[in-house]
Amino acid sequence: xxxxxxxxxxxxxxxxxxxxxxxxxxxxxxxxxxxxxxxxxxxxxxxxxxxxxxxxxxxxxxxxxxxxxxxxxxxxxxxxxxxxxxxxxxxxxxxxxxxxxxxxxxxxxxxxxxxxxxxxxxxxxxxxxxxxxxxxxxxxxxxxxxxxxxxxxxxxxxxxxxxxxxxxxxxxxxxxxxxxxxxxxxxxxxxxxxxxxxxxxxxxxxxxxxxxxxxxxxxxxxxxxxxxxxxxxxxxxxxxxxxxxxxxxxxxxxxxxxxxxxxxxxxxxxxxxxxxxxxxxxxxxxxxxxxxxxxxxxxxxxxxxxxxxxxxxxxxxxxxxxxxxxxxxxxxxxxxxxxxxxxxxxxxxxxxxxxxxxxxxxxxxxxxxxxxxxxxxxxxxxxxxxxxxxxxxxxxxxxxxxxxxxxxxxxxxxxxxxxxxxxxxxxxxxxxxxxxxxxxxxxxxxxxxxxxxxxxxxxxxxxxxxxxxxxxxxxxxxxxxxxxxxxxxxxxxxxxxxxxxxxxxxxxxxxxxxxxxxxxxxxxxxxxxxxxx
Numbered sequence: 001x002x003x004x005x006x007x008x009x010x011x012x013x014x015x016x017x018x019x020x021x022x023x024x025x026x027x028x029x030x031x032x033x034x035x036x037x038x039x040x041x042x043x044x045x046x047x048x049x050x051x052x053x054x055x056x057x058x059x060x061x062x063x064x065x066x067x068x069x070x071x072x073x074x075x076x077x078x079x080x081x082x083x084x085x086x087x088x089x090x091x092x093x094x095x096x097x098x099x100x101x102x103x104x105x106x107x108x109x110x111x112x113x114x115x116x117x118x119x120x121x122x123x124x125x126x127x128x129x130x131x132x133x134x135x136x137x138x139x140x141x142x143x144x145x146x147x148x149x150x151x152x153x154x155x156x157x158x159x160x161x162x163x164x165x166x167x168x169x170x171x172x173x174x175x176x177x178x179x180x181x182x183x184x185x186x187x188x189x190x191x192x193x194x195x196x197x198x199x200x201x202x203x204x205x206x207x208x209x210x211x212x213x214x215x216x217x218x219x220x221x222x223x224x225x226x227x228x229x230x231x232x233x234x235x236x237x238x239x240x241x242x243x244x245x246x247x248x249x250x251x252x253x254x255x256x257x258x259x260x261x262x263x264x265x266x267x268x269x270x271x272x273x274x275x276x277x278x279x280x281x282x283x284x285x286x287x288x289x290x291x292x293x294x295x296x297x298x299x300x301x302x303x304x305x306x307x308x309x310x311x312x313x314x315x316x317x318x319x320x321x322x323x324x325x326x327x328x329x330x331x332x333x334x335x336x337x338x339x340x341x342x343x344x345x346x347x348x349x350x351x352x353x354x355x356x357x358x359x360x361x362x363x364x365x366x367x368x369x370x371x372x373x374x375x376x377x378x379x380x381x382x383x384x385x386x387x388x389x390x391x392x393x394x395x396x397x398x399x400x401x402x403x404x405x406x407x408x409x410x411x412x413x414x415x416x417x418x419x420x421x422x423x424x425x426x427x428x429x430x431x432x433x434x435x436x437x438x439x440x441x442x443x444x445x446x447x448x449x450x451x452x453x454x455x456x457x458x459x460x461x462x463x464x465x466x467x468x469x470x471x472x473x474x475x476x477x478x479x480x481x482x483x484x485x486x487x488x489x490x491x492x493x494x495x496x497x498x499x500x501x502x503x504x505x506x507x508x509x510x511x512x513x514x515x516x517x518x519x520x521x522x523x524x525x526x527x528x529x530x531x532x533x
Contacts (some may be wrong), residue, residue, distance in 0.1 A: 013037050013136070015057070015089045015421055021131055026091075027118040029101055030109045031450055035088035040132045054086035057132075059092045059125045065102055079108040089115035093125060138494055150269045155298075155309055159291070163280055167407035168192035171273045175266045177258040181206065181277070184251050186215055203227045207255055210234035214253040230259040235274045240277045251281040275301065289533055292317055292354070292365035299330075299366065299377060299413045309515040311405055321378030325402025327382065328416040329362055330371040330424050331395040335430050352498075359388055373424070375417060387433035397433045398424040456529040462512040464533075474512070475530070477505040482527045 016034045019026065043051070052058065065075055090109065092101045101118050109116040119128070136329045150170075168179045172193035181190040213223045214234040216432045223234040237252040254274055256262075262270060279297045282361040293488035296353060304474035314326060353376060359366045362378035369375075374395070380386050382399040394474045400416035419436045427434040457464065463474050477495060481502060484490035492499040510517045517523060 013374065018057070018132060018135065018496070021135055022128065023120075023123055025120045027120075028115070029092075029106055029118055029172065030114070030116040032109070032115040034088075035115065037088050037132075040129045040290060042129070045247050046078075049085040049087075051085065052085050055088045057089045057091060057128075059091040059093060059119065059128060061096070062102065062105075063096045065105060066097045075102060075104040076108045076111075078443075079112050079114055083112050083114050087114065089117060091117040091119045091125075091128070093121070095331040109429075115523060125325040150272075150496060152306055152309065154269075154273050155306075159294075164277065165190050165192070167273060171270065174257070174269060175262065175512070176260065177256045179253040180257075182253045182255065184215065186211060189232060203230075203232070203257060205255065206232040207234075211253055211255055213248055215256075217250070227257075230257065231261055233262065235270070237274065237278045238351055251278070269354070293368050296366040296368040296375070296377060300368070300375065301414060307518055314377070314405055317365040318377060318379055323404075323486050324379040325380075325404055326377055326379055326413070326416075327402045328400040328413060328419040328420050329376045329378055329380075329382075329390075329397050330373055330399075331358070331376075331390060331397035332424065332428060333394060334428060337374060357393055361386075375420075377413060382433075382435040382437075386401045390433060395433075396424075396427045398422075398427045398429060399433075399435045399437075401437050453533065455490050456531075456533040459525070459529045460513075460533060462514075463509065466512075474505055475533075476508050477502060478509050478526065479530050481506055482530070486523070 013036065014034050015037050018037050019028070037057055038055045039053055040057045040059065041048070041052060042059040044060055045051075046064045048058065053074040061425075064078060079090070092098075092105065094100065095479050101116070106116065111186075119125070138406075141160075153170050154167055157163060157170050164181060168190050169183060169192045171177075172179050176193075179191065180188060183189050206227050210223040210225045211234055212230050214236050217236070217399070221236065223232075225232040225234075229398075233256045233528060235251045235254045235256075238250060239256065254270075254277055256270065276298075279294065279301065282297070295317060299313060317323065318326065355367050355369060356377050358374050359365055362376045363374050364378045364379050366377040367374060387397065398420045400420040403412050403416060425437050460475070463471050463478070465471070477491070480494045481488075481491040483496065488499040488502055492502045495502065497505075506517060513526075515522045515526070
């Protein structure tokens with residue numbers, strides 16, 4: 001019968017709302033009540049239902065009903081198929097086949113409850129489709145404006161005196177739901193909204209079950225539970241990116257009790273609210289953060305942060321020329337190891353001196369401590385002087401490429417942080433500050449040095465575990481041979497050995513490793529391992 005997909009949200013996308021946008025000479029022969037409308041489809045097939053979505057306006061010139069004899073299509077069966085496919089209305093075009101709507105079709109639509117329009121010959125089906133496309137486009141723009149306006153309202157709530165309660169109240173009014181905010185141990189912290197459906201016991205049981213599953217799990221997930229008169233949806237509040245072998249913790253949950261499934265726009269707004277609540281939960285569990293640290297967390301983690309708010313936060317908090325690109329600087333002490341760093345340092349007093357020091361170093365208020373390292377958004381150019389100042393303060397830093405504020409979109413600063421983090425292990429390994437723009441992209445850079453060394457030792461263990469003279473010779477021959485792209489003469493010249501000796505040593509390496517060195521993939525893997533060893 002066609003497939004199901006979410007309807008576009010909005011009260012104007014209905015049969016009556018669409019009719020109001022069309023010329024007045026369309027005649028409603030039978031009105032079966034207003035229905036949602038998602039698309040307009042012209043078709044003269046005997047059975048168009050396999051190609052239809054639900055809630056479409058079907059336009060036909062009546063060709064299937066014009067045929068004679070055994071090929072004639074029964075109007076009652078035709079309408080029955082359309083009703084079963086959840087067609088919202090049928091538009092019957094006059095001419096070239098009919099001068100009026102067939103009486104049998106009128107009776108069938110009236111009997112089976114399908115709205116029927118008479119389309120005059122002066123109104124092409126293409127014009128009807130074009131009008132609907134324009135209406136749909138304007139509706140989509142309205143939805144985007146709605147999301148942007150609500151996001152700004154939620155952000156204003158977060159920056160107020162009662163951020164969590166005000167955010168829940170604003171969200172409850174927008175989505176028409178009862179909201180409950182829980183802590184990590186399942187304690188109810190805040191509520192908003194008063195909607196209650198039938199079967200309070202069933203509803204309470206659904207909330208308890210969804211909450212238990214949310215707090216017991218990990219990672220990104222949403223729990224859904226049906227009730228007698230609606231649905232319970234539970235979103236986890238996550239601690240942020242996992243570090244090393246430490247899994248992402250759940251800091252609480254936002255539970256919605258709604259009378260119907262969330263529409264796409266509502267789901268987008270709720271997702272934004274969940275992101276803001278996560279930032280507040282991290283703030284609460286890590287200690288009191290200043291407003292500038294909260295602003296930094298929003299810029300680095302909120303996918304739906306409106307551009308105007310991002311520009312304002314940067315303008316008020318980051319020094320330097322306004323046209324200078326914004327970069328993300330990630331820094332750590334030389335003895336810091338990613339796999340052993342906690343997801344967040346407890347308390348807040350012990351990191352305050354470091355945060356203040358980084359503000360001075362990078363001329364910015366947007367500094368945050370996360371995962372054992374410091375992160376700053378700055379306009380300071382990554383020069384030798386700035387690197388020297390950071391290293392004098394005891395830090396090795398990695399700096400992202402720059403991004404112009406006017407061109408930055410949602411997630412830009414999070415991406416910049418990821419680029420800086422990708423080169424931080426190399427900076428720590430070499431004990432020198434690095435700009436990501438100076439590092440050529442490579443697969444080797446994706447692997448932290450310690451992990452690369454571990455894999456290299458494991459792969460080359462049959463050679464490194466040999467007695468020193470023998471093992472060192474074979475490793476030296478292997479490296480020279482790979483550097484020469486497998487050329488026996490070139491590698492022999494580099495090593496000062498006869499080419500037959502090189503052949504014999506490479507044969508021994510292949511046998512000890514149990515790998516076919518004629519395979520280009522094996523040679524590439526060994527070459528990368530030698531770089532880490």
